Amino acid sequence: MNTFLQIHPLDNVLVALQDLEQGTQISFEGATISLLQKVPAKHKFLVQPLQPGDAIRMYGVTVGKTLRALSTGELITTENIQHDANAFHEKDSNTQWQAPDISKWQTRTFQGYTRPDGQAGTRNYWLVIPLVFCENRNVQVIKTAFEKGLGFAPEEIYNEQVNDLVNFYKNNNLEAIRNYAPVPPAARPKRHPLFANIDGIKFLSHEGGCGGTRQDAEALCALLAGYIHHPNVAGATILSLGCQHAQVSLLQAALDKLHAQKPLLIFEQQRSQSEFHMLSQAIRDTFLALVEANKLERTPQPLSKLTVGLECGGSDGFSGISANPAVGHASDLLVALGGKSILSEFPELCGVEQELINRCVNSEVAGKFIRLMRTYEAAAKQVGSGFDMNPSPGNIRDGLITDAIKSAGAAKKGGTSPITAVLDYTEYATQPGLNLLCTPGNDVESTSAEVGSGANVVLFTTGLGTPTGNPIAPVIKLATNTRLATRMPDIIDIDTGSIISGQRTIPQVGEDILEWIIRTASGEVQTKAEQLHQDDFIPWKRGVSL
Structure with missing residues (x-):
């Protein structure tokens, strides 16, 4: 080595x-x-x-x-x-791209769910969404009822552990408590849900919808519309209080903009005769909708129907030389096959803007990227921050000591393919190829946004160990180093440390990643985040987060 x-x-x-x-x-x-x-x-x-x-x-x-x-x-x-970084300006050259050899994947398919609008899902979920935080408790009531009743609930292993410890204590057996060794979840039998073709019911609780700016409410509704329109979603149950900023009409306008074709069940508490009546009706109607959604089965889909999010979190000094470029090669393969990939986290593109600008397919796409980058950085400085403050203590400890070092490595997730579209926050990806999406560097806010823009699988690289998942899209976690993969096998799916040791090349690992994407998209593999029910969802309040 x-x-x-x-x-x-x-x-x-x-x-x-x-x-x-x-x-x-x-x-x-x-x-x-x-x-x-x-x-x-x-x-x-x-x-x-x-x-x-x-x-x-x-x-x-x-x-x-x-x-x-x-x-x-x-x-x-x-x-x-x-921190210091190169300045950037308008597009001044065209980058020539040599697409990778895709001959072995040209006839490959994945097993997915065909939606009426032509999208293909890698999962089949029903959503329950509050339009305002006032409805979070009601969402939790529905969640408890459905997850336990239908077998979608996580294994209650920790409840059982506490019960065991309580019994030991009641019997005055402190020695048994000290020596207690619970059975890990993998050793427990799997539950079989009632609806075999539904992967679960997901609940997008949040702290927004009212009390903030009207722009916050509009952005929240646009993000929720992206989740409803998402190919991994069969339909949604919406709970509204009635008086909040995030009105049903705002959500409907955002759905109309996407030409969404999903069944919606809408319940407004201030128009209901009682909370009990509203929740009972919501549960009954949602159950009937699940019966319909369960009729959909997986069928062969072209790989061009895949949209893959490219994300990193808990990055280290190896991220930019192992996992990120390997993910970049997988992105290039997918793009060459006619699929879409989404690279986000604009604060982590600082210093490599000019390279990305010159990779844009035309000056219009490049100009949008320039405007979004400059607007975002100006907003950060206006509140006394800046992109230079982006690296976390963990990043710095493991070698990413300036934002530009972190950014130069993070950008490798986007491979080398042309940038076909630049998206503002909540805009939906429709253009095949590499899309740039304006989001913060915050792991969960960025992942939430990528999925809201249509990513039906997410590749998430980490050098320190980050458990991030998503409610509706499988998140494949890639370790930058073998030590991490060995130490945290319960959250890591793929070890790219063989690149660091010299045993394998970036293209070889990138091809492995594409195979993982296909197997995950087909439902053959359940990611570690899915196994842990790691359903992270945080909408972005613009100007607040980096």
Whole structure:
């Protein structure tokens, strides 16, 4: 295994692939570099001396600038460099793309659900949605009734554990409590739901719908409309209080804009004779709708019907050289097959804007990206923040010490294909190819948005271990390193650490990822997030989150 990596020939830093002790001698381009400090795996050290204000380059772009004079072999840290990034401007060139070989997948299909509008689902869910947080309790009542009654509820293993501990305590058996070893969920028998062709009922509780701006209510309704219109959804039950900003009419307008063709059951509490009457009717009508939805069966679908979200969370210094570029290759394969992919998290595209601009298919698409990026960054600065504040403590600890370093690696999830469309938040992906979607870098807000824009599978890379899932789209979790995959097997689906060890190449792992997508889309594989019922959903209040 190599001990270090230069990502791009123009880079003036090397990435440590394993812990390197102080004084370690590194042979690089005919010279010997002596490390001045211990360099932990995933962190970077200099290949040349630099003066104050000089650029730090990774991935061939500027990712920071020095705060003081630095020496060859010195570890870069938040104390000696700060965020800096290349400026960007209008599209000034066209990037030539060489599509990957897709011959082995051209006749492949996945088993999916055909919707009346021509979309194909990878799952078959019914949604229950509150238009305002005042209805969350009523949604919870319906959730408890349906999940327990139909067998969709998570295994109550932790309740059983507490019951066991209570019984030990009642019998004054503290030793049994200390030695208690519960049976893991995988060892328990699976439940069989009543409706064999329905993957579950999902509940999109949230804290919005009223009390914020009217724009917040409009954005929430547009996001919920995307979920209802989503190919993985058979229909929805809507609970409205009646007096909130997020009116039924706003939701209906957003659905009309999408030309949505899904059955809707709408119940407004302030028009009902009682809460009991409303909930009883909602449960009865939803049950009848499930009977109809259960008639749909999986059939062969072309891979061009897949829309894959490209997401990362809990990233580390290996993300940009293992999992992210492997996901990028899988995205390129899917795009070449006529499918769609969605790259989001605009704060994590800082510093690579010009490359993305030049990959846009025309100046109109590029111009929209420029406008959204500049508007977003200006809004962040207006509230005293900025893209430079994006890296989390975990990112920094594991080698992503500036936003531009994080962004240059995060952008690799988008592969190399042309950018065919740029979408504002809640806009739905309709253009085959790579789509850029304006979202925050926040894992759940971004994943929620990608699915709301039509992603029927999500690829989620992580270097630190993040359990993010989604209520209606399977989220495939990819570890950037084998140590993480081994330590957290209950949340990781795919280990891309073989790229770091040199055992496999990025294209090889990317092809494996495409096979995982096909199997997951067909229902042959249930992701770890699905097994854990990790149904994360957070709408974005624009201007608040990064």
